[in-house]
Amino acid sequence: MQKLLSVLIGATALLYTVNLRANDGKTAVSIKGEASLANNSKIYLQRYYNKMFFVIDSAVVRNGSFSFTSRLELPELYGVTDDTTGMSSLFVFIEQGNELFIRYDTARGGRNAVITGSPATDRYKAYLQNARNVKIEEYIKEQPASIVSAFVLYRYYSPSLSAEDIERYTSLLAPALLHTQYVKLLKDLPATLRARAIGSQAPDFALPAPDGKIIRLSDQLGKYLLIDFWAAWCGPCRRENPNVVRVYNKYKDKGFSVLGVSLDNNKDAWVKAIAKDELAWPQVSDLQFWNSEPAMLYVIRGIPGNVLLDPSGKIIARNLRGEELEKKIASLVN
Known part of the structure; x- marks a missing residue:
């Protein structure tokens, strides 16, 4: 993962001072910091939405210090990072009246960070433990x-x-x-x-396969069809893939099929994972991560996730994994 900052010599300190709420419903947040980092390095402030972080401001390190101000919606979860991919952001909950002090270790993506002045962040850490x-x-x-x-x-x-x-x-x-x-x-x-409850008709969608060919859900009907939501970056998905492969190979000639929908945003990683995991069924993706159109259409809020359709396109089950998937398919095709 490419870093924009050099390896941390010392600790990075961020001081957040939250002012009074303004008429626009947002709060002016002043952010100051000290960092033993190379000049022109950057630290990013991000907003969390739909399981993703989006950069909303940045601060340039000059002579070991930086500062910026933003108008933020509070209370809210924000991220602090030096990584433009947003995959290693430090979670920081900011509320009215907080004065946060963060010692941020850029060498480990903020995982060694020490945060004071945020009771909400303390509560979140306690929850995770x-x-x-x-x-x-x-x-x-x-x-x-x-x-x-x-x-x-x-x-x-x-x-x-x-x-x-x-x-x-x-x-x-x-x-x-x-x-x-x-x-x-x-x-x-x-x-x-x-x-999208069991018994409802599955909504149609069409997305490109890795080769660019458009595949439409309605064209895949006629068999019991598992819409399998996954991603190359998702560890639990990759661990479940061998089970789906096994069930597919066992019942593909008995009226069962699979349509893979990837929540990737990196095509190369997606294509490599298909080959490595030996996923022989059709695969589609809009490469929009959690903004995947089919994922939102089918209310997929966690992966691996799936929706099972009958030959007419009616939803008959959701989120079948492991032995449960095979038992369900066996009972249908037999």
């Missing part, structure tokens, strides 16, 4: 006004929740969070999930 023992309803009730409660519900729990559960847990969040992107997304999810 104990995630397996967290019960989301209790977690939200502990701090219903915390941006972290909304983020954890959206990012880690909503992909596996029913429309009814999403509505119930979202109702536990404080009204002060209604304007945040996570609560807005959570409120929109139930209606979309119901429109």
Whole structure:
């Protein structure tokens, strides 16, 4: 991964001072820092949206110091990085009144960072350390006004929740969070999930294959069809691929097929992964990462993910993995 900054000689210090909210609903955030880095190196401030970071500002290091100001929506999750790919960003939750101090280790993409002055970031770190023992309803009730409660519900729990559960847990969040992107997304999810529920007709889409040929979903119908959402960069997807390959090879002559939809944004990586994992079925991608049109169309919020269609194109199952996938296909084709 190409770095824009040289190897850190010392520690990078970022000082965030959050001022009063302005009439536009945003808050002026002054950011100052000291860094033992080469002149003209850059540090980036990013906004998190749809599981991706987008650069919104940058600071140039000159004579060991830098500064910039931005108007930010608060409370919100932001990223700090020296990496233009955004794949190794330091998570920083910024709220009203915070004065954050960050020691940022560029040599490890911020993973050795020390953050003070952000209770929300502290709470998020504590969640990550104990995630397996967290019960989301209790977690939200502990701090219903915390941006972290909304983020954890959206990012880690909503992909596996029913429309009814999403509505119930979202109702536990404080009204002060209604304007945040996570609560807005959570409120929109139930209606979309119901429109793509089991028993509904699968919406059509068309995307290019690696060779540029356009493949349309409706042209793949006539068999039990698994729409398999994956990506070359997704470790769990790559570990599940051998299982899908095995089931495909076993039942491809008995009325079962697969259509792969990649959430990659790098064509070379996508093509290499198809070859390495020996994925013999049709593959398509718009190379838009989490902005993948089919992923949004089918409400895919985590990968690996899949949707199983009957020969007429009706949705009959979702997110089948491992032995569960084979048992389902065997019961249908036999």
